[in-house]
Amino acid sequence: MDLASTLRRAARGMREEARLHVVSVSSLAIAFLGLGVALLVLANLDSLATAWERAGRVTIFLRDGARQSDVDELATALSSIPGVTTVTHVSSAEAREQFVADAQLGASLETLPPDAFPASIEVELAGGSGEVGSQAIADRVTRFAIVEDVETYRSWFEQLQGLLATGRGVALALAILVLFCVLFVVGNTIRLAVAGRRDEIEVMKLCGASDRFVRDPFIVEGAAQGFVAALVAVVVLAIGFVLLRGPLDATVASLAGIRTVFLHPFVALGVLVAGGFVGALGSALSLRRYLVV
C-alpha cells in the first residue's frame, strides 16, 4: 500500500467535502464532550475516594458527664497508637460553636438545645492508615465506659464508593452511546462522500485500482473525523476546566478536602485514539454496505 498516496487522496477528499466533514466533526465533538465531562466527574470522584481512603478520621462521641480525667486518660491512650497523628478533645460547647460557624446559619446559640452536640474526641490518622486503622481504633475504644459511640465514616466512604460505581456505569453507558453516535455519524458522512465521489471510484476501478486502493482513503477520512472530534472535545474540556477550576476549588472541593483534577494524560490520549479507531470502524462498516467496488 502506498501510504503517501492514500493520505494524499484522503486529504483531497476531505478538502473537497470540507463542509460535510466540518458538520460531522462538530456533531461528534459534542458527543465526545459529553463523554469527556462524565470522565472528568469520575476522575474527581475517584480522587475524592482515594483521599478519603488514605486519610482516615475517627470521631469518638463521649457520654454526657464524662469526667475530665477519664477523657484525658483516653486521649493519652489514643495518642500512643501508631498511625495516630492528632487527638483533639472537642467539648459540647465547642462543637455547637463550630457547627454554627460552618453552617453559617446565623442562628443564635440559644435556639439550640444544650445537649444537641455531644462532646467528642477527634482522631486524625496518618496517610495510608485508612479504613483498617480507623476500624482498629473503633474496636479498641468501645471498651472505655465514657465512650458512647464511634464514627469511622465508613458508611460515607461506602456511599462514595457506590457513587463511583454509578459514575463508572454512567461513563460506560455514555461511551457506548458515543460509540454508536460516532459509527452513525461517520458512517453517514462516508456514505455521502462515496455518493459524491462515484465518478472517481469508477475511474479508479477502470484503471485497475484494487478494492483496498479505493477504500483506504475513506477509512483514513473516518479515522481523521473521529480523532479530530475527540481532540476538539478534549481541548474544549481543558479550556472549560481551567476557567472553572478556581471557583470549584473554592467551594465544592474545599468542603470535600481535595483539589479538582483534570483527566489523566493517558485517559485523554485514550479518548483520542478511541476516537480515531471508532471513526475508522464506522467508515469501514459504511463502506462495506454502500461501496460496491
Add this chain to the structure above:
Amino acid sequence: MALFNFGKKRPARESGESSHRPFAFFRAGLSPQPSAANKPILVFDNVTKFHRPDQPTLRDVNLTIERGEFVFITGPSGAGKSTLIQLVHRRQNVDEGRILFCGKDIARLTSESIPYLRRNLGIVFQDFKVVSHWTVFENVAIALEILEMPRRLVRSRVAEALDRVGLKGKGDQITSTLSGGEQQRVAVARAIVTEPALVLADEPTGNLDPHLALDILTLFEEIHATGTTVLFATHDHTLLEQRPHRIVYIDDGNVKEARSGLSQWRGTPHTHAPQSHEPRPSAPSISQAARVEDAPSYSPLGAGGSPDFAPLLG
C-alpha cells in the same frame, strides 16, 4: 501466482508489480517470455453473451487480434460493440466461450484479479470518464498511483503523456474547464500513461465533432505506432473510410471481417516498430503527426509481411 511470467523482472516499485499478484503488469517495450510472444494478444473463442435469454448480444464470436494491430470494431447501435469491449476489461463476463488475453482466459479471472487485468489495458470511453473537478495532472496520474509508482516518476511520466496528446503545460488546469476534445485527450493520456499492451476505445469520438474525431483517431494511430495494440469501436463510417485499418463488423451479435488490415498493408513499404532494447523515440504531437495514408510505418508488420511482435509486447 502470476499468469504472466517474464524473464526480465523489474523492481516492484517501478513496474507496479507486487508479489502474489494474480495478473502481472506488463507494458509495451518490455520483453516477455518467448511463449507469451508467440500468442495473439486477444482471442475470442466461441464467445456468447446474453442480455436476454432468447436473444444473445454476441453469439459464437471467434476473433483473433494479433499484437500491434489497429482494429476498428464497427456496427449499428446496439450491435454489441461496447459489449465486446466490456468483455475484454471484464465489466461484463462471457456466458459461453472464452477470451484469451495473451493466452490466459480472462473469463475465469476472480474478482480480485480483475484490477490486475485492467492495469494491462488502457480504456477510453465515449463519455470520457474523467473526474471533472480534478486537475488534468491528477486525472492522468491516478493510473500510475494505482501502480504505486514513485511520485517523481509519476510526474515525469504524466508530463510525457500530456505532451504526447498535445496537452503540454495544461497539467494544472481543472479538467472541467477544458473543451470536449481536450477532455478526451486527457482520457487518452490516462489510458497510455502506463504504456499498456492493449488500448480499448469504446466510441471515443462519439461526442466529438468530425474534425475533433479525426484528431482523436490520429492520436490513437500515434499510440499504435509506438507498438500498442488498439481496439477502436466506432459506428462513424467517415473514420472507417479514411483509414485503412482492419475492420471487424458486428451485426445482430455476429462478427464478420469486413476488411483485413493485414492484407491492406501487404505490399506497401513499412518500417519496423522500434525494438524493445532500443531507446524509445518520443512520439510526435498531433500537430507533428503525419496522416496514416502518408505514413505506412504505422504497420505492425515487418517489411516481409511477417509479424514482428517482439518490440510490441509488454
